[in-house]
Amino acid sequence: MGSLQNTTDEVLRLAAEHFKVPREQLTPDDDFFKKLGINSLQALDLLTRIEHHFKIELPDYELQGVSDFRTLAERIQLRL
Amino acid sequence: MLDLREYQSLGEALRAALERWPDEVCLIEADRERENARLTYSQFKHAALPLAGALQHAGFQSGTRAAIIMTNQSKWLVSAYAIFFCGGVLVPLDYKLTVAEQLQLLAHSKAEFLIVEYHLWRAITQAEGFKRLAARIVLVTEAPANADLAGAKRWEEFVDAREPVFVPRNRQDPACIVYSSGTGGRPKGCVLRHENYLEQCMALTSLYPFSPGVRYLSILPTNHAIDFMIGFIGPFTCGAAVVHLRTLRPEYIREAFTRYKITYMTLVPMVLKNLERGLRQRFADLPKGRRRMLNALISTNRALTRRRPNLKLSRTLLGQVHEAFGGELRAFFVGGAFTEPSTLQFFYDLGIPVGNGYGCTEAGTVITVNDFKPFRADTVGKPLPGMEVKILAPDAEGIGEVAVRGKTIMSKYIDDPEMTAQTIVDGWLMTGDLGRIDATGHLQLFGRKKNMIVTEEGKNIYPEDIENAFEGLAVKEFCVFAANYLWPARSLVGEQLVIVLHPEAGQAISQELIGNVADRNRRLLNYKRISGYLSWDRDFPLTASLKIKRGELAEQIRASVERSAVVPL
Numbered sequence: 001m002g003s004l005q006n007t008t009d010e011v012l013r014l015a016a017e018h019f020k021v022p023r024e025q026l027t028p029d030d031d032f033f034k035k036l037g038i039n040s041l042q043a044l045d046l047l048t049r050i051e052h053h054f055k056i057e058l059p060d061y062e063l064q065g066v067s068d069f070r071t072l073a074e075r076i077q078l079r080l
Numbered sequence: 081m082l083d084l085r086e087y088q089s090l091g092e093a094l095r096a097a098l099e100r101w102p103d104e105v106c107l108i109e110a111d112r113e114r115e116n117a118r119l120t121y122s123q124f125k126h127a128a129l130p131l132a133g134a135l136q137h138a139g140f141q142s143g144t145r146a147a148i149i150m151t152n153q154s155k156w157l158v159s160a161y162a163i164f165f166c167g168g169v170l171v172p173l174d175y176k177l178t179v180a181e182q183l184q185l186l187a188h189s190k191a192e193f194l195i196v197e198y199h200l201w202r203a204i205t206q207a208e209g210f211k212r213l214a215a216r217i218v219l220v221t222e223a224p225a226n227a228d229l230a231g232a233k234r235w236e237e238f239v240d241a242r243e244p245v246f247v248p249r250n251r252q253d254p255a256c257i258v259y260s261s262g263t264g265g266r267p268k269g270c271v272l273r274h275e276n277y278l279e280q281c282m283a284l285t286s287l288y289p290f291s292p293g294v295r296y297l298s299i300l301p302t303n304h305a306i307d308f309m310i311g312f313i314g315p316f317t318c319g320a321a322v323v324h325l326r327t328l329r330p331e332y333i334r335e336a337f338t339r340y341k342i343t344y345m346t347l348v349p350m351v352l353k354n355l356e357r358g359l360r361q362r363f364a365d366l367p368k369g370r371r372r373m374l375n376a377l378i379s380t381n382r383a384l385t386r387r388r389p390n391l392k393l394s395r396t397l398l399g400q401v402h403e404a405f406g407g408e409l410r411a412f413f414v415g416g417a418f419t420e421p422s423t424l425q426f427f428y429d430l431g432i433p434v435g436n437g438y439g440c441t442e443a444g445t446v447i448t449v450n451d452f453k454p455f456r457a458d459t460v461g462k463p464l465p466g467m468e469v470k471i472l473a474p475d476a477e478g479i480g481e482v483a484v485r486g487k488t489i490m491s492k493y494i495d496d497p498e499m500t501a502q503t504i505v506d507g508w509l510m511t512g513d514l515g516r517i518d519a520t521g522h523l524q525l526f527g528r529k530k531n532m533i534v535t536e537e538g539k540n541i542y543p544e545d546i547e548n549a550f551e552g553l554a555v556k557e558f559c560v561f562a563a564n565y566l567w568p569a570r571s572l573v574g575e576q577l578v579i580v581l582h583p584e585a586g587q588a589i590s591q592e593l594i595g596n597v598a599d600r601n602r603r604l605l606n607y608k609r610i611s612g613y614l615s616w617d618r619d620f621p622l623t624a625s626l627k628i629k630r631g632e633l634a635e636q637i638r639a640s641v642e643r644s645a646v647v648p649l
Contacts, residue, residue: 041330045329059326
């Protein structure tokens with residue numbers, strides 16, 4: 001299991017790739033809905049990609065109330 | 081389908097359906113690529129009756145209130161049927177509410193039984209207010225084998241082999257208490273009677289028939305009024321099947337169409353828009369020649385179905401598109417929020433009509449829906465059979481408040497005669513929405529008279545409900561409004577919330593204060609967030625009990641400042 005820092009970095013990299021934005025524009029505390037201009041369905045799409053990458057399963061409800069990359073990484077870390 | 085005129089209650093009608101089509105599949109629960117459950121009507125009965133027996137053994141009586149807090153899944157429907165079988169009143173709560181909100185509504189509903197999914201139960205029981213609830217029996221679904229449920233019972237083990245006794249209810253008895261809002265202040269618990277649901281179901285299925293073999297894809301939570309009706313009561317009383325998908329992920333929704341040969345599906349505008357976006361991208365990625373051919377076929381289909389849909393023709397012309405949806409799709413239904421006409425037209429042109437509707441919980445779900453005779457993307461359709469719709473005090477353009485009357489209208493808000501009297505006047509439900517009925521009887525919506533917004537996810541957000549998040553803010557007073565309520569706009573697109581800040585005398589709106597507002601805002605669910613703030617330097621008008629006179633304050637703001645004064649957060 002990697003550190004939370006590594007997980008957060010990976011989440012940021014995956015989000016940047018998925019939404020085609022430069023990685024350096026994203027920071028852990030960004031509100032991804034606002035920063036990426038996405039809705040909750042698009043965020044779920046990212047979650048699928050994250051699941052494949054980390055080989056874990058995150059139910060949809062894990063994303064409820066989560067809007068920044070750091071908290072998302074914490075939820076992932078709990079399942080690694 | 082069953083002739084629902086013959087039945088007195090949802091429990092009675094569902095019970096008859098389980099006997100009528102014992103070998104038909106009624107319910108499939110899918111989660112990603114897995115299938116968790118597949119039940120025939122007979123198996124559904126045998127899953128629900130032992131639960132009903134255990135409920136009765138535990139003291140469940142006619143009129144007992146039972147709440148369900150679960151995601152979209154088969155145990156929701158099994159539990160609901162057991163509650164109706166026992167003559168109970170169902171309180172379906174939104175699993176997406178915060179724990180504090182769920183506790184508030186549980187307390188308000190006085191539910192004595194609670195059926196809740198394990199991960200939601202864990203969150204609720206950690207809250208202090210849980211111990212003060214009236215709920216004396218808590219059933220937890222899907223708890224891990226080693227979980228300590230601290231007095232709660234496992235849903236899967238809560239069974240009684242003795243034959244339960246069916247408890248009849250009559251049409252005027254309450255069937256459900258459905259909360260349309262009020263988590264922050266004044267809960268609005270709509271009391272819907274058995275008659276409301278039976279009449280609504282008859283009206284809807286007269287327009288969109290379900291039958292054995294029809295498969296309905298359910299992705300909306302069943303606590304949502306639309307899914308409860310179109311994804312449970314409607315299909316079940318017609319011998320059709322419901323396919324529950326426990327995820328909203330677009331890729332699994334796409335897979336479900338082909339795997340389960342879906343016939344109908346209800347979605348909110350955001351999901352429909354997402355499907356449209358995906359299709360447009362796929363079309364754009366086609367080689368130039370094939371794209372040109374597809375466009376020509378779409379134009380042909382559009383021309384040939386201008387007067388009414390022709391499914392056979394559309395499936396022939398646009399076979400690949402229809403195959404991508406499983407080849408059996410007859411229509412989508414969309415509701416809960418405004419849908420752009422261009423999106424509706426996009427699907428119609430592909431030969432996939434979208435039944436665009438309008439309704440509210442207080443009206444027993446659907447008020448109007450498009451009947452495709454012909455399709456009108458610019459309207460929300462015509463009133464359902466049995467539903468009367470009128471426009472109050474229409475202006476020169478015929479636009480006024482939409483009022484509705486019919487057998488599907490709720491009886492009251494529970495424990496709130498004052499709000500009931502404001503909402504149901506001489507038998508007419510005041511919707512607070514602004515609309516016009518055109519010469520062909522179609523309803524067009526233009527905005528709202530009431531202080532609320534509806535998101536593209538179909539969520540009704542009342543400003544009062546999110547003010548709790550800003551309690552203790554370092555200002556003299558504050559108030560949250562729907563921007564379109566402050567500055568009326570004839571639009572239902574991009575509705576936003578605004579916080580009005582009145583600082584103490586001599587206090588400036590500091591960066592620190594705005595940072596605090598932004599922090600609190602970020603902690604709200606994304607669709608509940610405010611978009612900007614307005615600085616206000618006068619005392620708010622208050623009632624004798626020191627509550628803000630919102631209407632009066634809105635008038636003052638409207639008379640003094642323009643919408644452009646709102647500072648984005």
